[in-house]
Amino acid sequence: MRKAALAATLLAGPLAAQAPQPAQIDYAAERAAIARFQDADQRLQDVGWRLARANAPFCLSIVPSIGLQLQDMASYGVPAIARKALGLTGDFAVQTAARGSPAALSGEFPRNREIARLVTLDPNTLPAATRFEWKRLAKVHGHIGAMLTEHGDIAITFADGETARVQPVEVCASRFELMGDGDKAVADGTRVVIGIGFPAFAYPEEEVFAALVAHELAHNALGHDAWLDSKGRSDRNVRRIEREADRLVPWLLANAGYDPAAGPRFMRRWGKAHDSGLKMRRKHEGWDERAEHMEVELALVRDFMAREGKADWATHFRREITPER
Ligand SMILES: [Zn+2]
Secondary structure, eight states, X not given: OTTHHHHHHHHHSTTOSSSOOGGGOOHHXXXXXXXXXXXXXXXXXXXXXXXXXXXXXXXXXXXXXXXXXXXXXXXXXXXXXXXXXXXXXXXXXXXXXXXXXXXXXXXXXXXXXXXXXXTTBOGGGSOOOSSSOOHHHHHHHHHXXXXXXHHSSXXXXXXXXXXXXXXXXXXXXXEEEEESSOSOEEEOSSEEEEETTOGGGGOSOHHHHHHHHHHHHHHXXXXXXXXXXXXXXXXXXXXXXXXXXXXXHHHHHHHTTSOTTHHHHHHHHHHHHXXXXXXXXXXXXXXXXXXXXXXXXXXXXXXXXXXXXXXXXXXHOOOSSOOOO
């Protein structure tokens, strides 16, 4: 579903008419709309990578990754327009290479560079719906992950005929996905999904934005979705896992080289502006309490960082729940 809303946004302008003539389409505007989405996605991927990479030594579940994310033109409402706007002949191109990742360090994956083959697979040959297709891209990302696990590297061939071979590094097993609309942030066990309208996207400081991403990554790293599946999603259970995710935020931030105090800073800023809402209050504690829970962890985290150079939460973090094995 992730691209559908973006496509709708893209189509709101020149393509609102049912059968637009090619001459009526403002390709520069389409390109700019895609670029705005990609800028936000890049921000999310950079922060997500830094957190997932730095905390890999403590995550129970880790995967090899090169930090590359692709885009599939079939996910747009009118794939032909997206293709033409980006100057592609096929459907697949680079979306982001996370800052500091093997893909980024190789210098081979600038945005929108067209992809022809992943080892031997031409992703264009996989079946797709004619528009708003989103499963195919997930399948292709799964294929990249499988190649990295099996072979310890991957050869990616571009439409210009060049091939790049990249070796992965280990990261906590969680993908980060930007949604084209909405202002929600959720974690489903394997993915962190953040709506482009989430208020933290407007925060200029990377580390305050990172605190939001760290909270969602904490849900996945601590196995919260599976625990709720087994114990039930009562308000009380949800409050417990929310508190646990909040408390882990300073640990995740510190390992990634961010100021762990960005956790409570995020909570106070976000809370003051967006708290209230009865539903929110039943499932979460008040934002001031949540910030205080984070602050309690700060002393511990700073102490471990000073003594050991790492905040080993796998060993030293006090759990609120007993996770499913
Ligand atoms: Zn949460």
